[in-house]
Amino acid sequence: xxxxxxxxxxxxxxxxxxIGFIYAxxxxxxxxxxxxxTGARSSTEVNSNVLxxxxxxxxxxxxxxxxxxxxxxxxxxxxxxxxxxxxxxxxVQAALGRDYLVALNMAPSTPSWLKSMGAGxxxxxxxxxxxxxxxxxxxxDTAVGQRLEAVSGQIKRxxxxxxxxxxxxxxxxxxxxxxxxxxxxxxxxAFDLIKRQYNEFLxxxxxxxxELQIALTLSEAEVSAIRKYALEQNLTTIxxxxxxxxxxxxxxxxxxxxxxxxxxxxxQDTAQAKRVLxxxxxxxxxMEARQDAASSETEQFSFRDERQRTARLExxxxxTGNNVANAxxxxxxxxxxxxxxxxxxxxxxxxxxxxxNAIGRRMAVLFIEFRTETETKMVNGEPVESEKRVVEKGIIxxxxxxxxxxxxxxxxxxxxxxxxxxxxxxxxxxxLAAPMYFVQERTIGPxxxxxxxxxxxxxxxxxxxxxxLYMLVYYRGFGVVANIALTVNLMLLIACMSILxxxxxxxxxxxxxxxxxxxxxxxxxxxxxxxxxLKSGISPQLAINSGYSRAFVSIFDANxxxxxxxxxxxxxxxxxxxxxxxxxxxxxxxxMFSGLMVSRSIVNMVYGGRRVEKLSIGxxxxxx
Amino acid sequence: xxxxxxxxxxxxxxxxxxxxxxxxxxxASIALLGMRGLNFGMDFTGGxxxxxxxxxxxxxxEVRSTLTEAGYDQFVVQNFGADTIVLVRLSESGNDQLAPExxxxxxxxGNELKLISSEFVGSQVGDELxxxxxxxxxxxxxxxxxxxxxxxQFKFGIASVVPLAHDVIIVLGVxxxxxxxxxxxxxxxxxxIIGYSLNDxxxxxxxxxxxxxxxxxxxxWDIINESIHQTIARTINTSGTTLVVLLALYFLxxxxxxxxxxxxxxxxxxxxxxxxxxxxxxxxxxGVSREDLMVPAKExxxxxxxxxxxxxxxxxx
Numbered sequence: 022x023x024x025x026x027x028x029x030x031x032x033x034x035x036x037x038x039x040i041g042f043i044y045a046x047x048x049x050x051x052x053x054x055x056x057x058x059t060g061a062r063s064s065t066e067v068n069s070n071v072l073x074x075x076x077x078x079x080x081x082x083x084x085x086x087x088x089x090x091x092x093x094x095x096x097x098x099x100x101x102x103x104x105x106x107x108x109x110x111x112x113v114q115a116a117l118g119r120d121y122l123v124a125l126n127m128a129p130s131t132p133s134w135l136k137s138m139g140a141g142x143x144x145x146x147x148x149x150x151x152x153x154x155x156x157x158x159x160x161x162d163t164a165v166g167q168r169l170e171a172v173s174g175q176i177k178r179x180x181x182x183x184x185x186x187x188x189x190x191x192x193x194x195x196x197x198x199x200x201x202x203x204x205x206x207x208x209x210x211a212f213d214l215i216k217r218q219y220n221e222f223l224x225x226x227x228x229x230x231x232e233l234q235i236a237l238t239l240s241e242a243e244v245s246a247i248r249k250y251a252l253e254q255n256l257t258t259i260x261x262x263x264x265x266x267x268x269x270x271x272x273x274x275x276x277x278x279x280x281x282x283x284x285x286x287x288x289q290d291t292a293q294a295k296r297v298l299x300x301x302x303x304x305x306x307x308m309e310a311r312q313d314a315a316s317s318e319t320e321q322f323s324f325r326d327e328r329q330r331t332a333r334l335e336x337x338x339x340x341t342g343n344n345v346a347n348a349x350x351x352x353x354x355x356x357x358x359x360x361x362x363x364x365x366x367x368x369x370x371x372x373x374x375x376x377x378n379a380i381g382r383r384m385a386v387l388f389i390e391f392r393t394e395t396e397t398k399m400v401n402g403e404p405v406e407s408e409k410r411v412v413e414k415g416i417i418x419x420x421x422x423x424x425x426x427x428x429x430x431x432x433x434x435x436x437x438x439x440x441x442x443x444x445x446x447x448x449x450x451x452x453l454a455a456p457m458y459f460v461q462e463r464t465i466g467p468x469x470x471x472x473x474x475x476x477x478x479x480x481x482x483x484x485x486x487x488x489x490l491y492m493l494v495y496y497r498g499f500g501v502v503a504n505i506a507l508t509v510n511l512m513l514l515i516a517c518m519s520i521l522x523x524x525x526x527x528x529x530x531x532x533x534x535x536x537x538x539x540x541x542x543x544x545x546x547x548x549x550x551x552x553x554x555l556k557s558g559i560s561p562q563l564a565i566n567s568g569y570s571r572a573f574v575s576i577f578d579a580n581x582x583x584x585x586x587x588x589x590x591x592x593x594x595x596x597x598x599x600x601x602x603x604x605x606x607x608x609x610x611x612x613m614f615s616g617l618m619v620s621r622s623i624v625n626m627v628y629g630g631r632r633v634e635k636l637s638i639g640x641x642x643x644x645x
Numbered sequence: 646x647x648x649x650x651x652x653x654x655x656x657x658x659x660x661x662x663x664x665x666x667x668x669x670x671x672x673a674s675i676a677l678l679g680m681r682g683l684n685f686g687m688d689f690t691g692g693x694x695x696x697x698x699x700x701x702x703x704x705x706x707e708v709r710s711t712l713t714e715a716g717y718d719q720f721v722v723q724n725f726g727a728d729t730i731v732l733v734r735l736s737e738s739g740n741d742q743l744a745p746e747x748x749x750x751x752x753x754x755g756n757e758l759k760l761i762s763s764e765f766v767g768s769q770v771g772d773e774l775x776x777x778x779x780x781x782x783x784x785x786x787x788x789x790x791x792x793x794x795x796x797x798q799f800k801f802g803i804a805s806v807v808p809l810a811h812d813v814i815i816v817l818g819v820x821x822x823x824x825x826x827x828x829x830x831x832x833x834x835x836x837x838i839i840g841y842s843l844n845d846x847x848x849x850x851x852x853x854x855x856x857x858x859x860x861x862x863x864x865x866w867d868i869i870n871e872s873i874h875q876t877i878a879r880t881i882n883t884s885g886t887t888l889v890v891l892l893a894l895y896f897l898x899x900x901x902x903x904x905x906x907x908x909x910x911x912x913x914x915x916x917x918x919x920x921x922x923x924x925x926x927x928x929x930x931x932g933v934s935r936e937d938l939m940v941p942a943k944e945x946x947x948x949x950x951x952x953x954x955x956x957x958x959x960x961x962x
Binding site: 148156158459460461462463464465466468469472473476477479480483484485487488491492495527528530531534535537538539541542545546549552553571574575578579580581582583585586587589590593594598601602605 | 696744759760761762763764765766767769770777778780781784785788789792793796829830832833836837839840841843844847848851852855875876878879882883885886887888889890891893894896897898899901902905906909
């Protein structure tokens, strides 16, 4: 029968619409203002006891608590207004102390039955919720240079140990080390040694004047490995530091081969954020002081985890975190967690010299932190926030030296795997693998964010209504069909973005608006085709059928080409362009579904399977 | 629009005038781009911008003199959206501490103000962005050329890419003429214009192809004219709905996407025009003929000139 969809086809469309509705629904529930509590370290547990203390503190300040939830590693307290939220943070922080991080957050208020189906609202981009955006660039040349310096030192030390005499050796250019020798025999000896141990280099024997040289050139693969390591290392460090800032849902992401994006929603004070990100947390290795050491040569430090426990250490620093090349959490032969540390050549030397004669004594790893603390004082009844820079030193490990240490050694006697993992992380985070600098920065105030949301919603709303009216006036009955299809399209678009948890940005909203405008194109094409077919004198039923099938080719070609452009946009663009491209891509796909299938299904239900004299499609001829 | 069976409007009759207009516009745009250049936004040039909200509307001259006294040069001070909101743009991009410094300098004069947003872009990032964007535009055009060339025919490929370049150049020309800020959102708009204009061009081209296969008599002239006539209602309606939405975006979307909407509005108008006059015109000039569009005849199969049918899976859909 003409223009009749079989039941299963209608059912598929219905299912798609229902699923779309369910997953678009969470966006209708406004986010709650909330404060989020997390442990400052991985070993700090957030339990119901902590939560109770926080809630009590809020209640005594007269701040209404809407609800609270306790999850695996954090707790969330929902509040009723933004004012309460701003007041709640210092109150909770004061009640819980420094072991916990309290951050402002927006908590989605998705009902649990929706959440159980995995539905959640779209994420809002920084331009809509306010916050700071940084783009940091890693100085890769320095990263490679540092590595070369370290290797060149190491090779020279090994040559000395093997009693192979060299005349000189230096880093040349950006990726070469050149060593020179007096005679052919020593050069051959050195060449064999280097070849055995340093296979990441391309070796070349050459002469410069009367000097016999070995040139070590870093291979392309090794250079990219170093760059990759530097970037990963800096990412880890930055992530670690961002966590220190106590920001809910921060974003730290690699961009390109040498850049790092950091987005901190809700943060307004860029200066503080930059201080912390650029801060140099560091490590020091020191020996424990002997019992009889003069007090002028020792210093007392407390442990980072247990403030009461202290130890006396020598004032002399053996090595610092700048000398740690790598640190990994691992297991010793008894299956106990340990941290394997690799020092660079300088650090290895220093470590070896210091521990050679100190077997049986204990060595401490001291963690040094440069932090900014915000103090809230009451001045004339008004809370005034002031910042001060704090240097904090705490012992993270004190272990017995069992044998002379070299460039790689391990720290054992750790309590748990998380503790070992965190120590490794801190050791790695102690220094950035390569210097970084800020190349882009963007601050969006919260009021601007709200303004952007309002403006975006207004224009989507108005644009949508205008298009509905336009179609209704021009195409009458079929206009209604197109309008339903358009509504379904908007719903599906939002649902898809929510399911993919795509981030909604201002250009994204612009993309939605544009999709609304262009989505009706498919239906306009079809309806014009139907009108034309009617004009040529065929029956309304046939006109509908051929209108839909003939317009398809145009719609398909037009959409595929636009989709191609959108995909290029997504692949090549950055930031705002990407956000726009995502919505455009999804919008094209959903508009094809709604424009072709949903509208056809409705038309079939209305006109299909019966005698039709005329169609309500606007224009003179159709109504004859 | 025109449901009555009147003689098709002679679109192609204006083709000489239209060609002249198009060529003049494109040449003028290129000249403007060469002479005045684009007023690149910070995204591209690098620099620092600070957006401040004053409690009371400040005198911009005073703000300028305060900054000059503090030793800044090469800056722009302007109102942004409201007269209490001031945007300060500096071309300097070496110092990432500028934004807080400016806030301090300006608030030192006793004005009550707060920072709404600040932005800092290093000049290197900007340069890379310019390159990448140019590349993205070119790549988009090439991909379109290839796809349309395969899907239709090579002449159609040319006839769909040239109007795109035409549209992009004219929009750029307008931006150069008025020295509107060209930033990332405008770039996104340009790419959207490519998508939109392409959409239009393909629909017209599709109908031309169909008519060439269907109408066995008539000159190319008549067939193209007829095709445009048949699609004009759709072209106008789609442009209409899109423009309606864009106007909403322009008036309500706020400063941040103002230029985006503006670029698209110009683009949609030019794109609609170009899909008729540039694209169809080019097909005429290149002498597209029935032979170009024949479905390659399979041996021994009658009626191989049938119009292209929608794929079979559509009917099952």
